Structure formats: C-alpha cells, structure tokens
Amino acid sequence: MTNPESRIPNPGSTGDPVIDVTGLDAWYGRRRILHGVDFRVMPGEIRVIMGGSGSGKSTLLRQLLGLNRPRGGAVRLLGVDVARASAREMVQLRRQIGVSFQGGALFTSMTVGDNVALPLREHLRLDENTVRIMSRLKLEVVNLGGFQDLMPSQLSGGMIKRAALARAIVMDPKLLFFDEPSAGLDPVVSAELDELILQLRDAMRMSIVVVTHELESAFKIADTITVLDQGRVLMTGTVDEVRAADNERIQDLLNRRPREVEVNVDEYLRRLTEEDA
Numbered sequence: 097m098t099n100p101e102s103r104i105p106n107p108g109s110t111g112d113p114v115i116d117v118t119g120l121d122a123w124y125g126r127r128r129i130l131h132g133v134d135f136r137v138m139p140g141e142i143r144v145i146m147g148g149s150g151s152g153k154s155t156l157l158r159q160l161l162g163l164n165r166p167r168g169g170a171v172r173l174l175g176v177d178v179a180r181a182s183a184r185e186m187v188q189l190r191r192q193i194g195v196s197f198q199g200g201a202l203f204t205s206m207t208v209g210d211n212v213a214l215p216l217r218e219h220l221r222l223d224e225n226t227v228r229i230m231s232r233l234k235l236e237v238v239n240l241g242g243f244q245d246l247m248p249s250q251l252s253g254g255m256i257k258r259a260a261l262a263r264a265i266v267m268d269p270k271l272l273f274f275d276e277p278s279a280g281l282d283p284v285v286s287a288e289l290d291e292l293i294l295q296l297r298d299a300m301r302m303s304i305v306v307v308t309h310e311l312e313s314a315f316k317i318a319d320t321i322t323v324l325d326q327g328r329v330l331m332t333g334t335v336d337e338v339r340a341a342d343n344e345r346i347q348d349l350l351n352r353r354p355r356e357v358e359v360n361v362d363e364y365l366r367r368l369t370e371e372d373a
C-alpha cells in the first residue's frame with residue numbers, strides 16, 4: 097500500500113502540520129508495539145484513530161501527548177520535536193493541548209465548575225472572578241451552562257463526558273485529544289457528543305484527534321481516519337476511502353458492527369431532567 101500520509105485530503109487546511117510523526121517506533125520493555133508509524137494532522141482537521149483491541153491506539157496516543165519519548169522516529173507537536181524539547185518547552189506545549197480521557201476522569205470531590213477550572217488555576221495566574229467566568233463559558237460551550245455547582249456524581253454519563261470536554265478546552269488548546277468519547281454512552285448521547293466535537297472544531301478551529309471503536313461515530317466526525325493494526329498504519333484516508341479499502345483487515349474491522357441499544361428520545365430526556373433537577 098502506498099504511503100498514506102502523502103495524500104491526506106484536507107481542503108481548507110493551510111500551514112504546517114500540528115502533528116507530524118515519522119517512522120515512530122514504540123516499545124514496552126523488549127516488546128516492540130509501534131512499527132514505523134507515520135501520522136500527520138493538519139490545522140483544523142479531525143483525525144480518527146481506529147483499530148482493534150491491542151492494535152496500539154493508546155500507545156500512539158501516549159506518544160502523541162508526549163507522555164513517552166519515542167525510541168525511534170520523530171514526533172513533532174505544534175512544531176516542537178518532543179524528543180529534543182526542554183522541560184520548559186514541554187510545559188508550554190502541554191498548555192496548548194487539551195485531553196479528554198476515557199471515563200471522563202473528573203475529580204469526584206470537586207464541583208463540576210472547579211473541575212473545569214483546574215487547568216486555569218494550575219497554569220495561569222488569574223483572579224478568581226476571571227477563572228469562574230472562563231470556566232462557566234466553557235460549560236456553556238458544551239451545553240452545561242448552569243451546572244457548575246453540581247458534583248460529578250449528580251451528572252449522567254454523557255454530561256460527565258461533556259464536563260471533561262469543557263475542562264479539556266478551557267485553555268483554548270490548538271490540539272485536542274479525545275479518547276473513546278462514545279464509550280459507555282447510548283447512541284443518542286453519543287450522537288450529541290459527535291455534534292459537539294464538530295462544533296468545537298468549527299467554532300474554535302481546533303485540530304482534534306479522536307480514538308474510537310465506534311464506527312458510526314468515526315464516520316460522522318472524521319475528516320480522515322488512520323487504521324492501526326498490530327502497531328502498523330494500515331491506511332490513512334477519508335471516510336469514503338477507508339470504507340472502500342480493498343484490505344481484508346480493514347473490512348474485518350468495519351464489518352464488526354457496534355451493538356445498538358433501542359432508546360426512546362423522550363423517555364431519555366425526561367430521565368435526564370429528573371436526575372438533574
């Protein structure tokens with residue numbers, strides 16, 4: 097297969113790549129997990145990483161976040177070579193990167209508002225009033241305006257994801273990573289989250305990398321999809337290109353249909369409102 101990164105279609109995107117990974121190898125101990133991965137994301141692009149369990153998605157994500165330094169190849173994020181960056185440069189880089197991990201990972205002992213405000217308090221010296229205004233604005237962006245004083249335990253699964261997203265974007269990152277946004281959500285809430293991701297890209301001009309198992313979600317939000325298999329990039333292409341791929345492993349992956357749960361929208365909304373009243 098030809099090098100997929102040489103022909104990423106992304107009309108409208110200009111400038112340097114926000115992520116430029118070439119020949120990336122990653123190891124756990126003596127076991128090689130990623131094999132010469134090339135991965136390039138342009139400004140404003142939504143890239144979905146797909147792949148079966150154990151294909152290396154989380155390992156690639158950790159490398160993209162600069163959490164592990166590459167053993168082979170190069171990772172440049174927002175123009176910074178993470179292998180050569182000083183500790184100070186890495187701190188500055190991380191301020192421009194938002195991350196929403198699987199499960200939401202909100203601190204249960206803090207209010208939703210304090211969770212969202214956390215990066216602001218950690219990275220910036222702002223007065224308390226400004227912190228409150230900025231975090232409330234971001235809660236509004238994710239349709240959780242007015243929920244700042246609730247505790248995470250009072251939120252539904254979808255709301256927790258959105259609150260975690262508000263926290264991930266509170267610093268107006270250039271680059272947003274989203275790990276399994278749909279995991280554990282029913283299709284209605286999952287579809288709402290997909291819409292939100294698209295809106296964020298359009299309104300805030302972020303570049304977004306999403307790791308997901310959910311095909312429907314991937315096809316809806318992706319500009320481009322990278323398919324990983326056993327630590328190698330099988331393909332990077334548009335939704336249509338991936339769907340039409342003449343590759344047995346990709347077709348195997350695509351034909352494993354996600355289980356759909358029947359949900360009545362009215363019933364669901366009523367339940368949500370009751371829970372949060």
Ligand SMILES: Nc1ncnc2c1ncn2[C@@H]1O[C@H](COP(=O)(O)OP(=O)(O)OP(=O)(O)O)[C@@H](O)[C@H]1O
Nearest residue numbers: 124125127129147148149150151152153154155156
């Ligand atoms: N900390 C670790 N130490 C050793 N091996 C690991 C570690 N984390 C992952 N692996 C191995 O690396 C390979 C890739 O794992 P990774 O978690 O990146 O896959 P994945 O595509 O994210 O899988 P899943 O969809 O199940 O989360 C697997 O074989 C896994 O067992």
